[in-house]
Amino acid sequence: MLKKKIILGIIILSILFSTTACWDNENVDDIAFVTGIGFDKSEEGMIEVTVQLVVPTFLQQREQGSDEEAFWTISFEEETVFGAVKGMLSTVNRRLFRNHIHIIVIGEDLAREGIIDVLDFLERDHEMKKNAEMLVARGSTAQKVLQAQSNLEDIPSIHLTDIMENANQLAKLKQKDLITLLREINQQGQSSVIGTVQIVGQDGKDEPAEEADNGEEALLLKDMIVEGAAAFKETQLVGWLSPPETRGYLFAQGEVIDGIINIDNPHDREQRVSIEVRSAGAEPEVELKDGEPRLSIEVWATGNLGEQQGAGNLTTQSDFAELAKELSALIEEEIREVVDLAQQDYEADIFGFGELMRREHPDYWQQVRGDWEQEFSQAPVEIEVQTTIRKPRMIRMPTRPK
Template sequence: MKKCTLLLIIISFGMIMTGCWNRIELDEISIAVAIGVDQLDNDLFEVSAQIVLPRLLRHDLAEENATLVYTATGRTVFEAMRRLGSIANGRIFIGHTQVLVLGESLTRAGIYDVIDFFERDHETRGETLVMTSKGISAQDVLQTKSIADPIPAIHITSIIENSVNVANTRILTLHDFIDELNCPGCELVLGTIGSGTSDKPELIKDLAIEGLIAFDGDQSIDYLNPTETRGYLWIKGEIEGGILVIPSPGDKNKLLSMEILHIISEMDVKLVDNKLVLVVNIQEEGNIGEQQVTKDLSTPEALSQLEEEKNKLIRSEIGAAFFKAQKELQVDLFRFGQLVHHKYPKLYKEIEADWNEAFSNASVEINVETKIRSTGLISAPSVPR
């Protein structure tokens, strides 16, 4: 569907860009579907663009990727983009960019110097997904090929969007990314794209699109592991699905998979004996998706045990995210500062200059309520006779 839409857009350009005093002919532009920005050792910015080749979108050439990656350097992103236009087929059009990848080298150095271009340019697409590379360059990400879609950027975008089913990364659009970057007292957290099987993967199936990276200001400081990542998503209420694997009642060596169907997440702050407490309330509902024991777990007693195990797992994941933010990074990754500002403005004014320190020393209260809706199509599993 996305490929057909993109092809229609390309055709429409030929129709709407005629008869105008400032028209741009279709053969004078190159449509970028992905942009990557790396920072080189000489402080130059390296900008890569994955460009669509319309002639390769023909059905008889479906086995071949219909894109080509161009790369250019510049002292600024704008300068590098203009240089890209001199080696590609005309000016780079970014109005249909699916994903923007910020290279690891860039995020370590600081991203303020490059974001202005994407915020200022009138062609920028606010729904573009923003990720950062991990262990490889942004150019390496754009160079990976797809065996599932002739446009690799669309394949990557689909994987990112489907991550809601496993809750292993964060989906952030360019619009929300800029909003979060400019938010007073907020710290940026981005999803990562790394190498899953080799130092320089050739195919998208070899990429690892999972995990998060935390920022302090405009600089990335550390990665969140899978447990911390899902804990962060619980706190922020950004989980839409996923699987919880817990020990089976009566046999800790056997496992049980629970599907997350619905959650309600609420963040709050309160003062107890004049001390700040950070509060997270979670309500979760799910189904039994798989069990390894032959015991009937549909009884009220068994279901209560399962709900308690889910409760413990969710609490531990949230606790891991808090420990990472408070004790290791000492940075408020969750926007609790905003809650304090709105609820206790006088207090926040007193501690605003040292908010991260206050955040790191605050107590945490985690309240989790879980419920099992059903056991699927069966109650008790099949038992060998």
């Protein structure tokens, strides 16, 4: 008797619970997954937030052969980011779920003006995934980047993050996620560098193609190129790093994982030899000499012979040494270029020397912390590169017609 009543009570209670959904209980089909979010400055000076949403049903239908795009982009202008994200609810019938954001794109205009306001929202939001990747849209807007369709993946953001990963591996792009950026901005003696994406148009021209979106055709991800980097001073964009400069920067940071560097063939100066650089490292150092900072970067790398064009047998020890010397020179040159750029053009300590100074010479740092960028741009930077070439890969000597 009593048992039955208890069971009855439980059933009534459970029905009660099931019908009156509790506060935070929201069904998974009542939320829209944001995979990418972009920020632009609108003409009225407001923040334009663009989100890329995934529509799971279309995703499944696409797998079964439907032509419907599985994602949807929408933009909204508001004075604040939070306001814009909430404001989109007047168009989107579901709550925007920000926990699976893969990529954060920042338009050039906004980046030049400063991204601090955007960052505050991203850091404060409890739902925001803190290891989303950051990108700056060079010469275009975040909206355009997020609207681009992908032919390989159903969700463009995933495509973008994947090619970012590749580009970072090949030392063409500085990959940076949100939490690292936040950390760098909070460190006193460091300026940040974020990877960039450019729209280059169908013909692969190396300049921004404004005409790409005036046609009926939608922009495709293959019209974009993800490489290079944007240098920030505090939170403002101050300039760009080209792909070789980015590589120099990565060498200086010791972050090159798998870089391909082409150098002249020592036997045949017209032809090129391709070296695959692996396991590179770097150690920036700061010293105080007579109260003046002296900066130095020591870089070491090992490489494999990847390809040889032109005549001559390069697979000898002396030639390897020769190649290594040239490689060192080239890397040093690349680093020097980016150091000059940072010191003279941007006056931004993107290498984190200031942070190093703060750690190693705190007393000195206390004196200069206000105008470290000034000190940095005048300090001498020594660069020392040591490389070795290890393996010729599969063959002892190159093939030659007899």
